[in-house]
Amino acid sequence: MIFRSIRHSISTQFGKAQIATKILVIIMLAVITALTASGVALIVGDRILEKSRMEESVSALAQIIGSNTAAALVFRDTEALNETLALLNRRYNIIAACIYDDAQRIAGLYIRTNDPFICPPFKPGPEVEFLRGEIWVREPVVLEQRQIGTLLLVSDLREMRQAIRFHIVVIVAVLFLALFMAYILSRRLRHLVSGSLLKLIKTAQLVSEKQDYSIRAETSGEDELSILTGAFNHMLSRIEQYNHERERLLNEAQEGVRARDEFMYIASHELNTPITPLKLQVQFIRKMAAAKQLTPEFSDKLEKMLIDSERHIGHMAGLVENLLDVTRIASGEFRLELEPVDLNALIQSIVRRYHSEIAASRSEVTLRLEEIKPCMWDRARIEQIVVNLLENALKYGEGKPIVITSRTEGGKAVFAIRDHGIGISSEEQSNIFKQFGRAVPYRHFGGLGLGLYITLKIVKAHHGEIRVESQLGQGSRFIVELPLSIQKV
Numbered sequence: 001m002i003f004r005s006i007r008h009s010i011s012t013q014f015g016k017a018q019i020a021t022k023i024l025v026i027i028m029l030a031v032i033t034a035l036t037a038s039g040v041a042l043i044v045g046d047r048i049l050e051k052s053r054m055e056e057s058v059s060a061l062a063q064i065i066g067s068n069t070a071a072a073l074v075f076r077d078t079e080a081l082n083e084t085l086a087l088l089n090r091r092y093n094i095i096a097a098c099i100y101d102d103a104q105r106i107a108g109l110y111i112r113t114n115d116p117f118i119c120p121p122f123k124p125g126p127e128v129e130f131l132r133g134e135i136w137v138r139e140p141v142v143l144e145q146r147q148i149g150t151l152l153l154v155s156d157l158r159e160m161r162q163a164i165r166f167h168i169v170v171i172v173a174v175l176f177l178a179l180f181m182a183y184i185l186s187r188r189l190r191h192l193v194s195g196s197l198l199k200l201i202k203t204a205q206l207v208s209e210k211q212d213y214s215i216r217a218e219t220s221g222e223d224e225l226s227i228l229t230g231a232f233n234h235m236l237s238r239i240e241q242y243n244h245e246r247e248r249l250l251n252e253a254q255e256g257v258r259a260r261d262e263f264m265y266i267a268s269h270e271l272n273t274p275i276t277p278l279k280l281q282v283q284f285i286r287k288m289a290a291a292k293q294l295t296p297e298f299s300d301k302l303e304k305m306l307i308d309s310e311r312h313i314g315h316m317a318g319l320v321e322n323l324l325d326v327t328r329i330a331s332g333e334f335r336l337e338l339e340p341v342d343l344n345a346l347i348q349s350i351v352r353r354y355h356s357e358i359a360a361s362r363s364e365v366t367l368r369l370e371e372i373k374p375c376m377w378d379r380a381r382i383e384q385i386v387v388n389l390l391e392n393a394l395k396y397g398e399g400k401p402i403v404i405t406s407r408t409e410g411g412k413a414v415f416a417i418r419d420h421g422i423g424i425s426s427e428e429q430s431n432i433f434k435q436f437g438r439a440v441p442y443r444h445f446g447g448l449g450l451g452l453y454i455t456l457k458i459v460k461a462h463h464g465e466i467r468v469e470s471q472l473g474q475g476s477r478f479i480v481e482l483p484l485s486i487q488k489v
Contacts, residue, residue, distance in 0.1 A: 026201055027182055027200065027201055028179070028182060028183060030200075030201040030204045030205055031178060031179060031182050031204055031232075032179065033204070033205070033208055034204035034205065034207050034208035035174075035175045035178055035179070035204075035235075036175070037208045037211075038207065038208065038211075038213075038239060039171040039172070039174075039175055041211060042167065042171055042239065042242070043164070043167065043168055043171065045246070046163070046164055046167050046246075047160075047164055049246055049249070049250070050160040050163050050164055051130075051160060052250075052253075053160075053249070053253065054135060054155070054157065054159065054160045055128050055135065055137075056253055058128075058135055058137050058153060058155045059127075059128060059137050059139070061091070061094075061153065062137045062139035062151055062153040063139055065084070065085070065088070065097065065139070065151055065153065066139045066140070066141045066142070066151045068084055069081050069084050069085070069099060069108070069141060069151070070141050070142065070143040070148065071143070072084065072108075073099060073101060073107055073108075073141055073143075073148055073149045074143055074148055076101070076107065078107060078108055081099055081107055081108025082108050082109070082110065084108075085097045085099070085108055085109065085110035086110055088110050089110075089112070089113070091155075092158075093155045093156050093158055093159050094110075094112065094153070094154070094155050095111070095112050095115055095117050095134065095154045095155060095156055096109065096110060096111045096112065096115070096117045096119060096152075096153075096154045097109065097110040097151065097152070097153050097154070098119035098120075098151070098152040098154075099141065099149055099150070099151050099152075100122045100149050100150045100151075100152070101148070101149045102147070102148050102149055104121075104122035105122075106119055106122075107149060117154065119152070120152075122150065125138060126138070127139070130157075133156065133157055134154055134155065134156055134157065135154070135155050135156075135157060136152065136153075136154050137151075137152070137153045137154075137155075138150055138151070138152055138153075139151040139153065174235055174238075178231060178232065178235060181227075181228055181231055182228055185227070185228045199217065199218055200217050200228070200229055200232065203215060203216070203217040203218075203232075204217075204232070207236065213236045213237075213239045213240040213243060214236075214240055215236070216233045216236065217229045217232055217233055219233070336377075336378040336381060336461055336462070337378050337379075337380070338376045338377060338378060339376065339377075339378075339379055340374040340375070340376060341374055341375055341376070341377045341378075341379045341382055342372075342374045343372050343374075343375065343382070343406055343413055343415060344369040344371075344372055344406055346379070346382060346383060346386065347367065347369065347386055347404060347406065347415070348367065348369075350383065350386050350387060350390065351365055351367065351390070351404070354387075354390060354394075357391075357394055358394065361394040361395075361397065361399060362399035363393070363394060363397050363399050363400060363401065363402050363419075364401045364402070365390075365401075365402045365403075365404065366401065366402070366403045366404070367404050368403060368404070368405045368406075369404070369405070369406045370405075370406060370407040370408070372406055372407070372408055372413050373484075375413060375482070375483075375484050375485065376485060377462060377482065378458075378461075378462070381458045381461070381462075382458075382462075382482075384454070384455070384458060385455050385458055385459065385480060386415075386417075388451040388452065388454070388455045389417045389455065389478050389480075390402075390404075390417060391451070392419075392451065392452070392476075392478075393417050393418075393419040393421070393476075396419065396421040396422050396476070397419035397420065397421035397475070398420075398421040398422060400419065400420035400421055400475070401419075401420060402417065402418065402419050402420075403417075403418045404416070404417050404418075405418070408484070409481075411483065411484055412464075412481045412482060412483055412484060413481070413482045413483075413484055414479065414480070414481050414482075415479075415480055416477055416478060416479040416480070417477070417478050418475065418476070418477040419475045419476055419477075420474070420475035421475050421476070422472070422473065422475075423470045423471050423472045423473050423474050423475050423476055424468065424470040424472065424476055425472045426471075429468055429470060432452050432468070433452050433453060433455075433456045433466075434453060459480060459482070462482050462483070463482075463483050464480060464481050464482040464483060465480075465481045466478065466479065466480050466481075467479050
């Protein structure tokens with residue numbers, strides 16, 4: 001009864017008010033409704049986005065930690081586990097990390113300084129959950145496709161809360177600023193611009209109803225109402241830009257997840273490829289040994305099998321070393337060990353070592369090496385450069401001739417490897433030096449897509465340059481320039 005009486009009184013007073021006052025009231029109510037709805041929608045959407053980003057960030061970190069601690073967990077190396085986990089102190093939002101072995105015992109842990117958190121007993125749970133203002137991520141620690149333990153990574157939500165709080169402050173500030181401008185301008189111009197104000201009200205209501213921030217209010221003239229309308233449109237533009245930026249970040253996150261999944265598939269396939277023949281060869285050797293059929297023919301066959309096994313093991317070791325190099329590059333632990341290196345002798349040695357691979361590729365390798373004095377480089381890394389480029393030439397050279405040249409030019413040692421194979425399109429040349437970059441589909445040519453990325457990092461570490469000259473269908477030429485002396489690594 002009281003509510004009905006109050007509503008009747010307000011309706012009566014509003015009916016008696018002048019049209020200008022009515023317009024003012026309507027404008028203020030419409031602006032408040034539209035901006036409040038927009039602000040609430042932005043805050044809710046921002047919270048969802050920040051929560052998703054936080055979940056992806058902590059999950060990705062858990063995957064990296066799980067991968068880096070797998071070997072130490074297998075060997076029960078508590079010191080190595082704790083050293084690896086101690087690197088988390090650089091991440092101020094990480095509260096704790098607990099690693100449980102396959103017997104569900106705590107094998108290693110990290111707890112933020114002065115934090116009372118205690119690693120709980122192992123308890124199965126969802127991969128990601130939000131508890132008491134924290135995010136808990138459980139990541140299985142896997143080695144050779146077998147789970148050997150579980151990582152529990154706990155992070156606070158400080159970063160997410162700070163971002164949301166900042167956005168709330170901005171939205172509230174914009175809301176109050178817009179309301180203040182609307183009130184002042186409406187009081188001064190309401191008796192002249194009622195028609196334009198009604199248009200603005202209509203626009204605000206439309207934005208509120210459709211949540212379509214591309215809608216704009218019509219402006220005419222250069223008076224105060226036009227300023228208000230322009231400010232309103234500018235606010236809508238900023239909101240629209242924010243939405244576009246949010247969509248872009250979401251697309252990038254999805255692309256990152258897709259790239260991660262693709263890499264995991266490729267890595268597992270590449271590591272599994274040599275395992276199958278190794279397993280079959282070992283089973284055959286065990287069978288023959290159990291039957292005691294150690295004949296001369298079996299000895300010859302055994303020697304060939306061991307050679308093949310050694311080649312497969314070398315291939316797996318190379319893949320693992322590439323993955324370790326990527327980890328070293330990302331963590332800033334990529335170091336050079338300088339010593340005198342005879343580039344020409346190194347190239348000749350590698351070509352001799354790859355005699356069987358060259359023969360299998362049906363390519364003829366020609367060396368055109370000019371005299372280069374030994375230089376202070378990292379021998380193992382320079383060898384890695386030559387091997388990566390030679391293996392690419394053999395893989396993509398289609399059995400056509402390969403030419404390796406070297407010379408000195410302008411205080412630099414320059415060597416190049418030229419093939420006459422499939423070549424690289426100009427569009428793909430900018431991608432091949434990126435992490436996991438490839439110019440051709442994986443199903444046609446294997447590999448992790450890390451060789452040229454690591455090669456580029458090695459060259460840059462030597463203060464050198466690498467570039468490619470190529471046309472599709474006409475082969476490729478990779479040129480590496482290294483300083484004859486390195487003052488600082």
